[in-house]
Amino acid sequence: MSRDALTKIILPEDKIPKYWYNVQADMPNPLDPPLNPRTGEPATPDDLLPIFPMGLIEQEVSQERYIEIPQEVREIYRLWRPSPLYRAHRLEKALDTPCRIYYKYEGVSPVGSHKLNSAIAQAFFNKIAGIKRLTTETGAGQWGTALALACRVFGLDCTVYMVKVSYEQKPYRRSIMETYGATCLASPTDRTASGRAVLERDPDTPGTLAIAISEAVEDAASRDDTNYSLGSVLNHVCLHQTVIGQEVKLQLEMVDEYPDVVIGCCGGGSNFSGIALPFIPDKLAGTNVRLIAVEPAACPTLTKGVFAYDYGDQAGFTPLLKMYTLGHDFTPPGIHAGGLRYHGDSPLISRLYHDGLLEARAVFQKNVFEAAVLFAQTEGILPAPESAHAIRAAVDEALAGKEEGVSRCIVFNLSGHGHLDISAYDSYLNGRIEDVEFSDEALAESLKTLPQV
């Protein structure tokens, strides 16, 4: 098939991956172990069992290259997988670039983002471990929505601690979670000790993901029938997302392509892991593919943070993870891409970035929305503000190719649609989007709270 003739590249259903790809098998340097927050010693599976099922703990530490996807999970993946890969003909034309731009569209999942790839897997492994209820945090609401649906599918109860500023700004997200049967609370709440402690210090706090994680973990640890579920960052979450990149490789093969550049936006690192990690073995074998993580200039974890052990949450309940971090006490400014407002980053992405296998760049909010609008006007899809960070970088790469007079193959992950972010578009179109300044002083203050290990 001529590559220029196709717009939508679709795989047959039987090409849904049968395995998740575990990059831990191929990393030049292994991950530093998570540490028990009280003892400072490497965390054991027993430390994690109060809040995670053994099936997921095994995936977290596995060194096997391929981990089989349970039939029950693949069966549900069929609702939207394989997801389409599009050739962005009209965007290319608008940019007048010699580059070929492709995007993998994860917004076709029932909840509108890639998050369901992991939510379904996590709910399944909790279900077979006999768990009855899951707690979680959510920032912009996509993860809470995905877990709410996954819990419904497997008959589990679901309680979502939603960052207060988003709870107030995005009431319809809560309605979706409640439609799926979940309970959604504005975090910090007065139901947990960690929530009450924050409210005492700062009753008007907008909340952060780190605080919401503390509350969800505390809730789960206090009940035997309840586990906790995290939507990004951890190894098993990144693992589940690798269905994305595996499909992309097959789809590109169908049009006789191999990428020069692979791009994903990066909050906790899961959708970027999903599209980029399956290319790591090629890269280690000498292929010249560039893998670029794009983050907000207002929350520049990889580009301005430090590679150190830190807590995943605000209260210090979670194991210490070795990752790029801005400090667990950092309160990122309230940008519109709420899903990218996290102080840390996946340990897998952090290690690979530290070892020079990945690139990172930070982009400003206004430029992101400018690219999002161009994309909507040419390709028709209204992107999630998070995903639009990847679009910005793809557009910049395509313009660089034009400048240099080279035709490159650029692939990015369109991690979700923006149908629930219309108010952010409204702000942009009415000139009310500001580029939030990142404060080096606030970063220096926050880094003082890093645990000494």
Ligand SMILES: *Cc1c(COP(=O)(O)O)cnc(C)c1O
């Ligand atoms: C949550 C979310 C992100 C950011 O999370 P990652 O773990 O970095 O992928 C990006 N895009 C969308 C659409 C999201 O919902």
